[in-house]
Amino acid sequence: MGFENEKNNSILSKLATNEEHGENSPYFDGWKAYDNDPFHPLKNPNGVIQMGLAENQLCFDLIKEWIKRNPNASICTTEGIKSFRAIANFQDYHGLPEFRRAIAKFMEKTRGGRVTFDPERVVMAGGATGANETIIFCLADAGDAFLVPSPYYPAFNRDLRWRTGVQLIPIPCDSSNNFQITTKAVKEAYENAQKSNIKVKGLILTNPSNPLGTTLDRDTLKSLLTFTNQHNIHLVCDEIYAATVFSTPQFVSIAEILNDEMSHCNKDLVHIVYSLSKDMGLPGFRIGIVYSFNDAVVNCARKMSSFGLVSTQTQHLLAEMLSDEKFVANFLAESSKRLAKRHKHFTNGLEEVGIKCLRSNAGLFCWMDLRPLLEESTFDAEMSLWRVIINDVKLNVSPGSSFDCQEPGFFRVCFANMDDETVDIALARIRRFVGVKKSGDESTAMEKKQQWKKSNLRLSFSKRMFDESVNLSPLSSPIPHSPLVRART
């Protein structure tokens, strides 16, 4: 094996041999654990439930209904096949004009109609993964750096850094102020980088936040935009969760800030990354968007889109679907309502057993505070707890350390990639794990923690905890098949 590595080191690129792809993380290991033993209500009721996957599966019925009503939107139906030739042939990297118009319109709707987007600035990329890499390739050279508030999406290490050679400098946020980003922290990180002679090219904001599920308020956005403008660095806003906002405060896009109070600032330094993977729940379709206010970036990103164009079959379908304003309005309202309901149900279930989550208004996940369950306040203890949760409780959740969180004990738990029954099974497992039964058993989580040390824990769990599954409908198939390593979650 050593010899194999040595041989490859000499003939392959550094990228292929330096293991900097970012997949060596419990975030991805958890997926593998799920893949090796995936939960199924009937076929594998004792399997791992996938709660590490930020998918939005709550509104497929609406999309399927629309498709049934609009057979002309597909190039593979009797009604639509007349367009097959033209669509299958089309490879202009600008994309179908009707697709770009529909995307711009959809971006407006997901931002409450308070701002307009120019279809000429809509640039396609291969999912948010491709869009993120594209914008970095346009803005920075290898060795340059971007500031990123942490905790942040683990695959940023692949998307933003791996092939571009750019560095990410975390701006640590913590529980003392509910993980809010402050200009002070940004300034500190910027100045420290300056002192180390690192060229900082910009700040990356994920708004709504993954993994926190929170949104940035107007004042914070203004202050961060002011900071980046003053220092002549870029502000890249990853807004791929824009339409997952399910309660107040409402989402504020950087585009609104530019439009309103900050219209005097240098727009050439502001860029948005968007996608339909989360807001529409269509990750398989690979719709990533770079929307830049800088003409040169639009031009360059469009040339780069050759490396990750969206299939025209998919462009055509979505151009039709997203042009249906009535459908879009209903979809967004209904999606938000269903996410709110699911969020409430899930967090209430956690609260009943004394588990708190960061208060959130968006996203497909909660930021769960398990600090009281840590053996000690270290990342080793966090990993020990995570292993128990994966191996014994059989839930794939993601530890805070994989999001580069600087404070041990937090976990991201996804709640929108499964049906109601599976959520309840997950809650029952957590309940049993924490040791607080809905009635009766009053042992506390802290007492339970002592039990983990005992070596018979795994055994006692695997025999006891899966009675919940027997009442499930044989038709339910709550978890997607084979998501070993996903492109973006």
Add this chain to the structure above:
Amino acid sequence: MGFENEKNNSILSKLATNEEHGENSPYFDGWKAYDNDPFHPLKNPNGVIQMGLAENQLCFDLIKEWIKRNPNASICTTEGIKSFRAIANFQDYHGLPEFRRAIAKFMEKTRGGRVTFDPERVVMAGGATGANETIIFCLADAGDAFLVPSPYYPAFNRDLRWRTGVQLIPIPCDSSNNFQITTKAVKEAYENAQKSNIKVKGLILTNPSNPLGTTLDRDTLKSLLTFTNQHNIHLVCDEIYAATVFSTPQFVSIAEILNDEMSHCNKDLVHIVYSLSKDMGLPGFRIGIVYSFNDAVVNCARKMSSFGLVSTQTQHLLAEMLSDEKFVANFLAESSKRLAKRHKHFTNGLEEVGIKCLRSNAGLFCWMDLRPLLEESTFDAEMSLWRVIINDVKLNVSPGSSFDCQEPGFFRVCFANMDDETVDIALARIRRFVGVKKSGDESTAMEKKQQWKKSNLRLSFSKRMFDESVNLSPLSSPIPHSPLVRART
């Protein structure tokens, strides 16, 4: 504008400002000329005919018939919508297992069933464009070099070089031996690079060749594989035109060579790039494939495929279509037959007016020899002739210089992206241009050349040459819409 550039130079990446994207070429300018004045038999009969686009439009009827017979293959039909949720959700970067199996099987069929491909080695990328970049990112670091026989595909400068920072070193081939690649020329280029302290990481072969339309014989492949193996450098075979071979000699894939006579060689150094854009005529669907015999490259390329995954909607459709062995066998046979017929018709038409093409057996284009029409044997003269052909003859053909051909006077002309009527209009324009009427006028091309110098040429052309179009059916729509700058041609 100077100020704008200076401003961007300081805030954007070198990629965004150094104009190394390779689009500043007559190859792309020709498309723009077409886009500004696209031929249409009725709406714009005097427009530019697009002969710069290597598209295979001859077999869409077969694909459409199959789709009509197989509504279950689409997730947007009554018969197929039950799979919508699972497919739209699927984002595993391995791709749908049935898609990879179908691709491997199709690759076998397009190589005459003489070799097998392992679905586990099939890695997805965003078109051949993405596949080409991916393999380079896996094999080489910025500054390293690859040898490429010239003339070669103009967008290699973007695909292989732009974002990877890798150099391309041409191995000049010329008419003295019908543009054949010799080991001697490869060796010379390799040694020259060594002398200049350039680290050569491999050799890239496009087989069948774009722009030549020729295939490499077994002995040449063996000798080049021996050379690359001996020097411990990679052999990357771009085989995206495999199924366009329409006459003898038959296509020989590098996979066959590895299988047969050269099974002792180091397979870790051999990689294939494939695509369905040419062989199936589906460029809009963005199916690019990296097939490597090196496990580490498969692993690395698969991680990179996150940046350009194929839409699962499209994976699903093609998995079904390409699994239909009867359909595939018929499609490949019929496509080859139609290409042969079109090629013969077109080259016969050229021969009638004394224009010779390199003898070819593959591809969607001819390598047209217009050396007798050059004012002098220089690239300036080639560009002058090209401008006349674009502006006056109104045909977008691509000059040899854009393929890095070292010998002036050759042009690539595509013949499979239009219907029969449009081909005949193009031939009539050429006939009139060269001045040799089918009967009667015996002035030679050389005499005609003298007339070009006269300034009234453009006028006389624009008034005279477009009578051919009046007999066309109003239903024909021979040219695709808006192909301004295509992703891959």
